[in-house]
Amino acid sequence: MIQYFAIALMLVGVYGLLTQKNVIKLIVSLNIFEVGLNVFIISVGYVSGGIAPILTSQNNTSALLYVDPLPQALVLTSIVIGVGVTALALAFARRLHNQYGTYNLDEMEGE
Amino acid sequence: MKQAVSIVLVLLLGAFIFTALYFADSSPLQFKPYGDADLSGRVSQGYVDKNVTADAASEEPAAVVYGETKNAETGSANIVTSVVVNYRSFDTLGEVTVLFVAALGVGLLLSGKRRRQEAAFQPSFILKHGVRIVLGIMVIFGVYLFTHGHLTPGGGFSGGSIIAAAVLLLYVSDNAFKAKVKAFKIAEGVAGSLYVVAGLLGLALGGYFLYNFLPTGVVGDLLSAGIVPIVYILIGLKVGSEISGVIAGFATEEEAL
Numbered sequence: 085m086i087q088y089f090a091i092a093l094m095l096v097g098v099y100g101l102l103t104q105k106n107v108i109k110l111i112v113s114l115n116i117f118e119v120g121l122n123v124f125i126i127s128v129g130y131v132s133g134g135i136a137p138i139l140t141s142q143n144n145t146s147a148l149l150y151v152d153p154l155p156q157a158l159v160l161t162s163i164v165i166g167v168g169v170t171a172l173a174l175a176f177a178r179r180l181h182n183q184y185g186t187y188n189l190d191e192m193e194g195e
Numbered sequence: 196m197k198q199a200v201s202i203v204l205v206l207l208l209g210a211f212i213f214t215a216l217y218f219a220d221s222s223p224l225q226f227k228p229y230g231d232a233d234l235s236g237r238v239s240q241g242y243v244d245k246n247v248t249a250d251a252a253s254e255e256p257a258a259v260v261y262g263e264t265k266n267a268e269t270g271s272a273n274i275v276t277s278v279v280v281n282y283r284s285f286d287t288l289g290e291v292t293v294l295f296v297a298a299l300g301v302g303l304l305l306s307g308k309r310r311r312q313e314a315a316f317q318p319s320f321i322l323k324h325g326v327r328i329v330l331g332i333m334v335i336f337g338v339y340l341f342t343h344g345h346l347t348p349g350g351g352f353s354g355g356s357i358i359a360a361a362v363l364l365l366y367v368s369d370n371a372f373k374a375k376v377k378a379f380k381i382a383e384g385v386a387g388s389l390y391v392v393a394g395l396l397g398l399a400l401g402g403y404f405l406y407n408f409l410p411t412g413v414v415g416d417l418l419s420a421g422i423v424p425i426v427y428i429l430i431g432l433k434v435g436s437e438i439s440g441v442i443a444g445f446a447t448e449e450e451a452l
Contacts, residue, residue, distance in 0.1 A: 085229065086229060087229050091209060091212055091213065092209070094212075095205045095206075095208065095209045098205050098208060099201055099202065099205045102201040102204065102205070103197060103198055103201050127229055128227075128232065129232055129239070130229060130230055130232060131230065131231075131232050131233075131234065132230035132231070136348070137242075137243065137273075137274035137275055138272060138273045138274065138275070138347070138348065139259065139261040139272040139273075139274070139414060139415065140261060140272070141261060141262065141415070143261075144260055144261035144262065145258045145259065145260050145261070146243050146244050146245070146258050146259040146260075147258040150234070150243050150274070151232075152232055152234055152237065152239045153239055153242050153243065153274040153275045153277075153278055154237070154238065154239045154242065154278060156275045157275050157278035157279045157283065160275065160279055160350075160352065161279075161286065161287070161290045163352075164290055164293075164294055164352050164434075165290065165293055165294075167294070167297075167356075167438070168293055168294045168296075168297030168298070169297065171297055171298070171301050171438075171441045172297045172300045172301055172304075174445070175300065175301040175304040175305055175444070175445075176304060178304075178305065178445070179304050179305075
């Protein structure tokens with residue numbers, strides 16, 4: 085079930101990217117897309133009844149049923165990349181606002 | 196009109212993803228429904244058993260036991276950390292580089308003679324003094340997260356982000372505060388270089404880049420897992436100073452000419 089929600093969230097992000105004119109809203113759409121994708125990748129590794137892949141003094145042996153650690157590691161990477169992309173995009177947005185005085189793409193006049 | 200076209204396009208894309216995932220023919224590579232993932236057919240089982248490099252067909256690996264197993268392939272109790280900083284450490288080096296380039300780009304775009312941005316609001320008494328109480332706890336918690344990254348949930352990236360959040364709180368609570376951006380740049384450069392040096396040491400001592408050349412110890416001890424905690428501390432310092440630098444860039448504006 086959660087995978088359908090993740091796919092729906094991705095589609096909401098794509099819709100936002102296609103229709104929005106405001107630069108900040110475009111960046112927010114990109115983030116929604118990314119969150120949907122991350123949830124989807126995590127859900128691929130889920131095993132019914134599995135526990136988090138960390139050995140502790142309670143769950144102390146690798147013979148227990150764990151969820152897949154590999155998608156989690158990949159999503160950790162993906163989140164960090166997302167932070168970098170968002171920061172860079174926001175810096176661009178601020179430069180655009182300094183130059184044109186607006187965040188709306190239609191109102192920006194070429195030189 | 197544009198919205199209608201977008202909705203049609205998005206629904207088509209959704210139908211395509213859905214059918215490709217859930218109604219494709221049943222080949223061995225077919226996508227498993229939610230919850231039906233089978234680890235024994237995946238490389239991940241090797242990560243859980245800490246038995247990736249051994250020949251899988253030759254022997255059934257002995258179970259790794261917390262607090263007992265010695266000198267495992269990688270000694271970290273957090274299996275995700277063992278993937279991120281040990282098996283796929285080169286990947287993480289690239290990821291840290293991407294973050295570095297992004298922070299560099301932000302620094303370039305928001306460069307020039309900087310002064311603190313005009314105050315949008317005056318911080319209240321509660322904000323000012325609450326931040327003073329919370330700040331030390333936040334920094335200590337961030338350091339705890341990245342020093343225990345190989346044992347508990349968390350790690351360099353989350354610990355570094357918490358330290359950067361402490362810097363953000365400093366900016367919010369004091370309109371005159373300006374961080375020393377140069378110190379952040381030096382810290383991030385030194386931490387990043389030391390990560391590469393650790394990789395080159397592995398190359399010299401073990402034969403391949405980022406080889407875990409220290410003894411891995413007992414699974415679950417603080418001093419275990421070889422170079423994993425060292426690398427995660429470096430990543431934590433690097434990420435913390437990088438994101439703090441980005442925050443400092445956004446909190447200042449160009450001096451009016």
